[in-house]
Amino acid sequence: MDVSKEHLAQASLCLSYLSLPVFEQGRTDDELTTAIRSGAYAFCDYAYESWSRHLILGLQGAVAPNDSMLQRLEEDLEMFLNCHWKVPMEKPKVPKRVVDAVRLISKSDLREKILLSVSFVENMLYAHVEDTTLSECLDLFRTLLRIRLMLESLARGPEYASLAKYYSGRMFKCTRLYCKWFHEGFTSEADRTAHNDKHERSHHCPHSGCPVATWGCTTKADLDKHISQHHAQDPLEDEFPDDPDDEELQQAAPTFTCPHCDRNFTRAFNLKVHLRTHETSDKPFACPTCPSRFVRQGDLRRHEQLHANDRKYLCHGVLEDGEEWGCKKSYKRADALARHHQTPAAQAYCLKRPEAREAASLLTKKVAKRKDGVEGAGGSVGSK
DSSP, X not given: OOHHHHHHHHXXXXXXHHTSGGGOTTOOHHHHHHHHHTTTTTTHHHHHHHHHHXXXXXXXXXXXXXXXXXXXXXXXXXXXXXXXXXXXXXXXXXXXXXXXXXXGOOOHHHHHHHHHXXXXXXXXXXXXXXXXXXXOOBSHHHHHHHHHHHHHHHHTTTTHHHHHHHHTTOOBOOSOTTSTHHHHOBSSHHHHHHHHHHHHTOBOOSSTTOHHHHHOBSSHHHHHHHHHHHSXXXXXXXXXXXXXXXXXXXXXXXXXXXXXXXXXXXXXXXXXXXXXXXXXXXXXXXXXXXXXXXXXXXXXXXXXXXXXXXXXXXXXEEOTTSOEESOOOEESSHHHHHHXXXXXXXXXXXXXXXXXXXXXXXXXXXXXXXXXXXXXXXXXXXXX
C-alpha cells in the first residue's frame, strides 16, 4: 500500500466534504438546523482537524508533479479555498516543513494560499494558538463553531436521542483544536464546563487540602504568588525530610508505587501529587454544584466554599412558546451580562428572536435587584 497516496486520498475526501454547500458561511439558521438534523455534520470535526495533516503527510511522500492524484488534489484544494479563503490581517508563521511539502503544487497563486491556510490550522493544532483573529485566512472555523452552538442547543432538548445516532452521545466539545476533546466530546454540558476549567485554571497548588489544589490558578505567576502568601510557613509533609545518614545513602532509593497505575516515585510527596490525577470511584460525597466528588465530607464542605462567589448572571431563558434562548455563559455582574448581550455574536445567536432580546433585558434588570438571585435567573424568565 502506498501510504502517501492514501493520505492524499483522505485529504481530497476531507476537502471535498468541507466544500459542500452546508458549510457556506451565509447559511441561515433554519438551513443549518435542517442540515444538523439530517446528520450532515457528522464528519466535520474529523475533516477540519485532519485535512491539513493528511495533506502534508501525503505531499511529503509525493515525487511526481504530474501525478493524476496530485492534479486531482490541486482541484480539490482550489475548490476548497474558493469556498473558504479570506485575506488575513497578518500572515501566519509558515513552518519550513509546510514550505517543503507544498513544493509540488504547480500553481504559484494556489501554493501561496495553501501555505497560509495550512499554517493557520497547524498553529492551532501544534503551537496551541487560541486567538487566531489576526492570522485567520479561512472562515471555516467560525462556521464550525456556529454549527456546534446550534447542535448543542438542539441536544439540550427532546431531540438529543435522534441527534445521537449521527453525532454519538458526546455532543458537548472543547473548542481548542489541539485538545483531544475537540472531536471526542462529552456527554453533558457540565462535564465539558469542568474540562474547560482545566484549560483556564490549569496551575494547581501542590498542598493537599488547599482550595487552590482543586480550583487552580490561571497562570504560573498567580500560583507562585499564592504559594508564597499562603504556604511559605507551611511546609508540606515529607517536603523537608531529615538528612540521611551514611548507611541510608548507601541503600537504594525508596519506592512509592501508585495503586492505580505502574508509576513509581522516590518521594511520598510526589506520589500524593500524582494520586490527584486519578479519578477514583470511592468518593461518596458529591458536590451539588459541579461534578467534583470527595472521599471525606470535610473535603466537600471546604470545596463548596469555592462556589460561594459563583457567577450568578446567566445568559439563558425560556420563552412562552417553550423555546430556549442564550448560550448559558455566566457572569459575576449584571453589567457584564448586559455587555455580552450587546456583542454581535450574542445578537446573532443568543438573542436572534425579538422576544429573546426583550426577555434578556428583563432578566438583567430582575437579577440585578436580587443579591441572592441565582434561583430563577435562567429557565423561569419568559418574554413578558
